[in-house]
Amino acid sequence: MGDVLSTTLVGSGLAYGGTVDQSNIYPLDPANGATLLTIPFGHTVDALTMVLWESADLDARAVTRRTSARVAQTGEEVPMRTADQIAVQGVLESGAVVSAHYRGGLSRGTNFPWEINGTEGDIRITGPNGHLQVGPITLHGARGEGGELAELPLPAAYELPALADARTSPAYTVGHAYAGIREDLDQGTHRIADFTHAHRRQ
Numbered sequence: 001m002g003d004v005l006s007t008t009l010v011g012s013g014l015a016y017g018g019t020v021d022q023s024n025i026y027p028l029d030p031a032n033g034a035t036l037l038t039i040p041f042g043h044t045v046d047a048l049t050m051v052l053w054e055s056a057d058l059d060a061r062a063v064t065r066r067t068s069a070r071v072a073q074t075g076e077e078v079p080m081r082t083a084d085q086i087a088v089q090g091v092l093e094s095g096a097v098v099s100a101h102y103r104g105g106l107s108r109g110t111n112f113p114w115e116i117n118g119t120e121g122d123i124r125i126t127g128p129n130g131h132l133q134v135g136p137i138t139l140h141g142a143r144g145e146g147g148e149l150a151e152l153p154l155p156a157a158y159e160l161p162a163l164a165d166a167r168t169s170p171a172y173t174v175g176h177a178y179a180g181i182r183e184d185l186d187q188g189t190h191r192i193a194d195f196t197h198a199h200r201r202q
Contacts, residue, residue, distance in 0.1 A: 001143065004052055004098070006097040009114035011130025013040045016188045017105015017161030026049050028069060028080045035082045037062055041102040043133035044114075045088075046193075052116065058090030067106065080104075102130055112137075124149055134170035152156040188196070 013036045015024040027034040051057065062083035069080050084104030092098055112127040121143030127135060140149040160179060166172045181193040 001116065001123065004081045004094060004096040004116060004118045005094075006099070007048065007052055007114070007116045008099045009044065009048070009101045010100075010112070010151075011044055011132070012042055012106045012111040013084075013104050013130050014106060015101055015104075016069075016082065017073050018069055019105070020078070022071055025071065025078055028082055028128060030082045034146045036104055037082075037086055040132070041086050041100075041202070042129045042163070044102075044130065045100065047132055048100070048114075049201075051143055052096060052098075053093040053146060056091050056093045058088055060086070060088040060096075062086050079154030081182060087101070120144070121147070122149065123152075136168045136172070 001155060012185045015021070015027045020028065024100050026032045027036075027039070063085040064080065066080045068077045070077055086100075086102040088098070089101045090098055108131065110126070111129045112125075112126040112132070112134075116123040116125075123141045125137050126140070127137040129200050139152040139154075141152045142149045158176075160172065160175055163172050163175045165174070176190060184190060184192050
């Protein structure tokens with residue numbers, strides 16, 4: 001990609017929209033610690049910094065635009081006490097410009113586009129929603145003059161044949177994390193984020 005110039009991402013957070021599933025009422029109260037900021041946005045920003053460096057200077061806003069949500073099963077209106085809009089912009093340690101916006105619910109348009117633009121190429125990461133931590137995602141990239149984005153296949157080393165039937169479910173991502181933990185324990189490597197990493201991100 002050459003030098004990374006900028007990155008832009010937009011994500012839809014599912015549970016924090018105008019309609020909520022009965023089992024997902026608890027994220028609407030910030031006292032429960034499962035907000036748009038701490039779950040989908042938090043995991044995705046963690047990945048962004050792992051790929052592109054830590055932030056150096058950021059401006060951020062958390063805004064509550066909806067004051068309630070309708071429970072899908074009952075039609076009941078429940079209060080929304082947590083932010084349903086997160087906006088961040090700034091500069092990473094590398095000098096790359098970052099812009100990120102997370103919104104509650106799902107969009108009728110695109111629910112997770114993440115672009116990384118460099119002096120020599122571009123990468124586009126897409127998914128069905130803003131929960132990058134549970135995938136699935138698709139990578140497209142291009143480099144050089146006039147190249148159009150093309151899908152980038154994942155290396156075989158990242159595949160888990162034992163979970164092939166669950167490839168598009170959150171279980172695949174969890175299984176992948178467990179496989180990485182086992183590899184770290186068996187080989188003394190440090191591929192999977194630990195408590196120190198989580199504390200720094202928090």
